Every structure is written in C-alpha cells, then in structure tokens.
Amino acid sequence: MSDLLDRRLHAYRPDLAEEALRGRVEALAFVEGNPGMITVPVVQLRSTPDLFAGTDTELLLGETVRILDVAQGWAWIKADRDGYVGYVPDYAVVTDGPAPTHIVTVPRSFVYSGPDLRLPTVQALSMGCRLTLVGEHSTRGTLYRTLPDGSAVVAAHVAPLEAPPAPDYVAVAARFLETPYLWGGRSGFGIDCSGLVQLCLMMAGQAAPRDTDMQEAGLGQAIAREALRRGDLVFWKGHVAIMEDDTTILHANGHSMTVAREPLIDAIERVERLYGGPTSYRRPRASE
Structure with a gap:
C-alpha cells in the first residue's frame, strides 16, 4: 500500500511514520x-x-516544519508550507525560538553585525527568509531593523509578515533575472523552475506545490494556449515557465x-528537440 504514496509528501519508513499515515502504511511506530x-x-x-x-528542495530561515525524528546528525522533517518530507542537518532546525x-x-540581502553597512556581515539572506526584528536605528540616513542580538538588516529589504502581499508575482519573478539555476534551489542564491514559481507566488500570498508535476496537476486552472497572458504558466515534462x-x-x-527572459516560441522549438512540446498551460489564481 505504501508503494502508492508519494514519498515526497508522505513521511514513512519501516521503523517510523507520521501519525496521519496510521492504517495506510506499516511501521514500527507512528x-x-x-x-x-x-x-x-x-x-x-x-x-x-x-x-x-541530491537536493529535493530548500527551506528558508524562519520557515516552520514538523520534526519527526533526530538521529546521527540529521533531522527528518515535514515542511509546513508545502508538505515536503526529507532530511536536513540537525543544526538547521530548532524546536523553540x-x-x-x-x-x-528583495532577492538577496545581508544581516550586518550592527546597524551600519560598513560593519561586517553576519549572514546572507534570500527573499522569503523570516526574521525576528525588535527595533530600528538610522545610520547616515539609512534605516535598519535590529535583531535581538543587536545585528541588523536594511529596513527597506524587509516587510512585516502582516503586510499586504506583492501585487504581481510576475514582477517578483523578474527580479530574479540572472540568478543562477540550481537543481532543487528555492532561493535568491540559486533556484530551479518550479522553485521560482513557488517562491514568487508565495510572496504574492498564494500557496503552491513545490515540484513541476505537482504544480501541473493542480495549481490554478487549465487553459488553452491561445488564451495565454501575463502570469500564466507553461509546462513541459519536468519544466515550467512563467508568461x-x-x-x-x-x-x-x-x-x-x-x-x-525568452520568447515562448524559441523555448518551445529548443525544448521540443530534446523533450517534446508543452504538455499543458495553467492560470494560477494570482494572475487573475
């Protein structure tokens, strides 16, 4: 029975499984x-x-998960955002904070050791990273938001979690032009095709599955090629692009x-020689 379950979205091993799978899979404990x-x-x-x-996907600072097991330096987790299951080093996750x-x-930014761009950087951040900010400070006309330990980020590079989402996810995607392609990537440091779709839709307030096949199976609604407009998605086998x-x-x-950025017709002709033509077209709600 467990062979029918997608291991990307269902946490089960012979020794352990998530409670939600009790009765559907065999495991020593749930x-x-x-x-x-x-x-x-x-x-x-x-x-x-x-x-x-290989990397299946990436998780960003401040994202929440369920920790199912910790052993030998690894944490077995399930991401709250999209349900993805897998392993991360145990130092990368905590149970409180x-x-x-x-x-x-913004696509990329820095945490400085204090509220001054001339100070050493502590971390590099990607769009989508979540921070706990407790104060603000202005240095030479630049406003910074400060973290509990006194480090700081440029205020213009962050927004409160309750702020309105980005109005146009396509405009968000365009900010990633020239970002390196990275298989399984989901950040401003490296990103893959479905990671770009998911991250940019997230910034626009819309949840999306992680992988291309998941997005093609149920994100938004199917449309005809003739109806394509800004914000629609074009799918090939294993690939997705944003109009x-x-x-x-x-x-x-x-x-x-x-x-x-590429003309759609050029992409279709190039990809078709190797993998075939587009398999479907979809319109996510954020593009309506």
Missing part, C-alpha cells in the same frame, strides 16, 4: 512530530540522510543556467 523552525538562511532538504544525496515578525522582500506577457516567458532553466 509520531505526530514536534513543531520546529529553520535557523539558517537556506538549507537543502534531501531524500536520505546523506550529504551526497522567537516567532518571526518580518520577511525579506511575462503573451509572447515572452521568464524561467529558471538548464540551457542558460540562469533565470532568463
């Missing part, structure tokens, strides 16, 4: 798991507890190894 939070700017999530295993108050709204207008796409791709 657990609800404990709430946890990611404590590093970006961490790779893998299908097995092995640094040489202050609740985030702000989110990074910037009715003829141009934005996509993280292995051809340019970047997030690139």
